[in-house]
């Protein structure tokens with residue numbers, strides 16, 4: 001379906017343009033007066049799903065609402081509030097048209113609506129958020145021809161490609177640096193650090209130091225020290241930001257400094273402020289948010305939102321060995337707008353961890 005906005009001094013004039021461009025079968029979606037002597041008509045030509053939705057203006061420049069506006073525009077000095085309200089209006093219309101498109105597909109009787117529902121339910125069955133699933137489907141359908149719009153196998157492949165394109169990965173330990181692992185209590189931060197330290201120090205022979213700032217939980221320091229001793233990696237305990245800065249300076253010769261942090265509830269303002277202070281005290285520090293892939297969407301979302309108060313670099317997911325529906329990884333990644341770094345697949349140190357790749361994530365998120 002092609003949708004386009006036409007403007008002219010009267011509806012009749014706009015209709016002439018519509019007929020010339022879309023032919024006699026054009027569907028009129030709306031008409032309205034948008035200024036003095038300016039009428040706008042939104043028209044569509046029926047199903048050609050291969051054509052992208054065209055929201056551009058008709059070739060004739062739109063008449064401006066008032067003589068004052070016209071004069072200002074001529075002088076190239078259109079005032080900011082007017083430009084803003086124009087932008088807002090355009091945005092509102094864009095949303096209206098998108099909803100219209102969505103309604104047309106979802107409310108249509110027959111095969112198209114059946115296919116849409118089937119594919120939506122398939123995405124949702126993988127744990128993908130329903131709103132995200134609809135968005136992926138709309139984007140997929142807007143790029144296929146009408147004939148292909150009911151070919152489920154073909155559409156499934158297109159959807160996989162769309163999901164693949166959404167996935168972003170990165171490795172914060174690929175270059176020399178300081179990386180702090182943050183997240184809610186018990187998500188697997190310390191275990192993730194131990195695995196990464198072992199792989200980098202023992203296998204990749206990178207000079208590595210560990211620092212823990214978790215002086216709150218009983219046994220937390222000892223937990224990391226045991227791992228450090230086993231790997232021959234120094235472990236420091238920083239009681240405050242000053243000490244943290246001092247240890248980082250002292251380990252300036254290291255390739256990697258990994259920082260373990262106490263489990264924080266995103267509503268714990270004091271705890272979050274302490275983490276923010278790390279960002280101010282250690283320029284270039286990277287924050288990796290560790291998330292339990294088995295958490296419910298709401299818990300993942302509130303963790304992502306809460307920890308986004310920090311300049312997050314990337315996300316890691318634990319417990320991929322548990323459960324079989326991993327769509328929430330995609331949901332959290334899309335919300336956070338951050339790439340995925342590591343995937344933890346069990347409690348064994350160091351075996352149960354892998355660097356995230358788009359291919360591997362696809363196997364988890366859309367296994368069939």
Ligand SMILES: Nc1nc2c(ncn2[C@@H]2O[C@H](COP(=O)(O)OP(=O)(O)OP(=O)(O)O)[C@@H](O)[C@H]2O)c(=O)[nH]1
Pocket residue numbers: 184185186187188189190191192214217220261262263264318319320321322344345346347352
């Ligand atoms: N099955 C499974 N268990 C894991 C995984 N990652 C961590 N664990 C287990 O989860 C538990 C908690 O792990 P920790 O690394 O201590 O978690 P944490 O985030 O450091 O916890 P706090 O410091 O208390 O906030 C341990 O028993 C780990 O063995 C994983 O990927 N799969």
Ligand SMILES: [Mg+2]
Pocket residue numbers: 189190191214220260261263
């Ligand atoms: Mg811990």
